[in-house]
Every structure is written in C-alpha cells, then in structure tokens.
Amino acid sequence: MSEFAHVPLDADNTPKIATGASARRAAKWFNYGTLVAVLMPLPLAIFWTGMSMLIYALNKHHPNPKVGYYTQLAAYRFYGVAGSAVAVAVFFPPKIIFYLVIWAIAAVILVPWTIYDLYRINHDTWTDSVIEPHVPFNDE
Structure with missing residues (x-):
C-alpha cells in the first residue's frame, strides 16, 4: 500500500481567475x-x-467570451482568404509570377485588417474572468 493518498490537482475547489491581460494576450495570438x-x-x-x-x-x-469573438473574426478572415487563394491558384500555370500576385493580394487584404483588429483588441476593455471549478456529475 502506498503511503501517499491520491489528491487531485484541483482539490482546493476554489475558483481561478483569468486576468484581463491574459485574455488580451490570448486574443492577439491568431x-x-x-x-x-x-x-x-x-x-x-x-x-x-x-x-x-x-x-x-x-x-x-x-473563459472570456471576447477572446473567442476576436479569434473567430481573425479565423474567418484568414481561412476565407487562404481558401480563396487555393481555389484560384489551382488554375494557375506553373509560373511563379501568378503565385506572387495571389500572395500580394492576400497580403493587401489581411495585413491592414489584422493590424486594425490588433488596434481594436488593445483598445478594448478587458476584465478578469472567474473560472469555476469542475463539479463532477453525480449519477445517484
């Protein structure tokens, strides 16, 4: 028998805090x-x-819904432009100039929009979020 009792890592059951700075940083990743x-x-x-x-x-x-909102907007932009570029590039002849043109068009669309989104994230109000502890399902 082991001399140590099994104690789960989150045994304290106290709510955790996700800071506003952490949420802002997470929203910028994408x-x-x-x-x-x-x-x-x-x-x-x-x-x-x-x-x-x-x-x-x-x-x-x-835990902060704004992080999901900003990430979803950035994902829509990136996947939309990338998917359109792939769909158009399939019909290109094998010359590098065509691929450079589609890359430049993607950059013209994504770079200003992404910089504006980073500006919006930096100027938004970010509050701390409370992460409630997990409550196991009791089936009795």
Whole structure:
C-alpha cells in the first residue's frame, strides 16, 4: 500500500481567475500568427494553417467570451482568404509570377485588417474572468 493518498490537482475547489491581460494576450495570438504567415509565406503559411486550428480551438473556449469573438473574426478572415487563394491558384500555370500576385493580394487584404483588429483588441476593455471549478456529475 502506498503511503501517499491520491489528491487531485484541483482539490482546493476554489475558483481561478483569468486576468484581463491574459485574455488580451490570448486574443492577439491568431492575429500575430496571421501577420507572420502572410509576411513570410513559405513555409510559414503552410505551418500556420495547421497551427491556427490549434490556436482557434484553444481560444474559442477561453473563459472570456471576447477572446473567442476576436479569434473567430481573425479565423474567418484568414481561412476565407487562404481558401480563396487555393481555389484560384489551382488554375494557375506553373509560373511563379501568378503565385506572387495571389500572395500580394492576400497580403493587401489581411495585413491592414489584422493590424486594425490588433488596434481594436488593445483598445478594448478587458476584465478578469472567474473560472469555476469542475463539479463532477453525480449519477445517484
């Protein structure tokens, strides 16, 4: 028999606090990733497409609903432009100039919009969020 009793990590059952600064930082992640991926398209755009799905999933379920809102707006922009670029680029001849043009169009669309979104995030009011402890389901 073990001399240590099993104690869950969250045994204190006290609510946790997600600070407003943490929420603001989380809301910026998707926008920063989009900026880097657009400004350095190969290979970062390809990696960002995969990584952005993780960032979206993490931030969409953040305790502060504003984080999910700003992440969802950034995701709509990025996935819309990326999907349109892929759909159009399928019909391009194998010349680099066509791909550079579609990249420039994507940058013209995404960069100003993303910078404006970062401005909005920085000037929004961010409050602390309370994270309630998990209550297990009792089936009795």
